[in-house]
Amino acid sequence: MNERSDIALGQRHPHPRAPTCAWSFGLALGLSLAGVLGVGTEPVHAATPSALVTDVHGSARILGTARSPLHVLSELAPGTDVAVDAGARAVLVHMPSGHEYTLFGPGEFRFTAGG
Numbered sequence: 001m002n003e004r005s006d007i008a009l010g011q012r013h014p015h016p017r018a019p020t021c022a023w024s025f026g027l028a029l030g031l032s033l034a035g036v037l038g039v040g041t042e043p044v045h046a047a048t049p050s051a052l053v054t055d056v057h058g059s060a061r062i063l064g065t066a067r068s069p070l071h072v073l074s075e076l077a078p079g080t081d082v083a084v085d086a087g088a089r090a091v092l093v094h095m096p097s098g099h100e101y102t103l104f105g106p107g108e109f110r111f112t113a114g115g
Helices: 018-037
Strands: 051-057 060-062 080-084 089-094 100-104 107-111
Touching: 080 089, 080 100, 100 107
Parallel strands: none
Antiparallel strands: 051 089, 060 080, 080 107, 089 100
16 A cells, blocks of 8 residues: 555645755745845945936946946945946936936946935
8 A cells, every 4th residue: 555545635744854845945935036136236335225226338336345336226325436437327316306317437426315
């Protein structure tokens, strides 16, 4: 006879690795969601961003200690300095007002709480 024949319908079959499998699945799901949502890919700037990057063509970066590249959906805290290289452009939206700014390189720009 089959090993499972004595288990009633609806009962769970005990599996020696069940807790490990569930934990592994939860970890894999959490890491997948973190990758999809972009968690951990951008430096943390502030709870209330001053600007949101909506487009980047060419080379642009956030200045400071990290000098990280500027990406679409990067959030910039007030006082963040941005460098846009020659021939490049970046489009930012000032979050409090909704105004859109296009930055053309070469140049260095500082986005403040006032826009």
